[in-house]
């Protein structure tokens with residue numbers, strides 16, 4: 001572990017989803033060096049059991065420390081709910097930042113809104129999410145929408161078009177025509193289909209995701225630990241790693257990041 005300013009910031013997800021968080025991190029901290037770990041060998045996380053995701057994440061954490069990282073951003077809602085608490089207990093001195101569905105800003109933007117939360121089945125079943133939505137009892141109608149299979153569609157390179165629209169029509173059909181005020185994209189893959197979600201509901205529905213808030217929290221934790229990079233960079237330095245060795249994953253990472 002390289003607990004100094006020269007260490008890299010690790011960003012991890014089961015695939016390309018965490019790129020939606022990495023782009024916010026780069027915007028806020030362009031001078032940091034990053035390792036992006038796409039754990040495509042173990043993807044998807046969202047339909048696995050919690051204990052399995054936990055042990056996968058502990059293995060990934062050890063791997064990242066061997067690569068010289070000073071902080072870890074778990075850019076995956078599923079892995080955050082399954083593993084972040086244990087990771088922090090194991091490595092109390094390392095800034096480890098997770099992400100959770102942006103339910104709070106969505107509820108607070110309205111007066112008693114109806115909020116649909118799209119996320120993986122595991123995220124929605126976990127204690128962390130149950131506790132989160134309990135905080136808004138009596139302040140909002142929150143409707144969880146498990147989206148098994150959507151990450152795979154995005155991993156195959158589809159961010160709009162017929163495949164995405166057909167999937168979304170099916171999931172949003174579950175709402176039975178109920179009027180929605182806000183949609184929370186509670187999986188880091190879903191910001192890449194934000195346009196298609198907006199198209200389905202129209203411009204009057206607001207869409208929230210946790211990427212920017214997570215990047216702000218990561219910056220706060222890195223600065224607080226005195227670990228911010230002292231260098232000044234013209235272009236972000238990022239190493240992309242796919243655990244399956246499949247280069248299509250790292251190519252899609254580049255493309256989604258706009259590099």
Ligand code: DGL
Pocket residue numbers: 013014015017018043044045046047075076077078079120123151186187188189
């Ligand atoms: N991107 C991940 C999340 O934020 C989940 C995708 C998966 O199922 O692996 O929850």
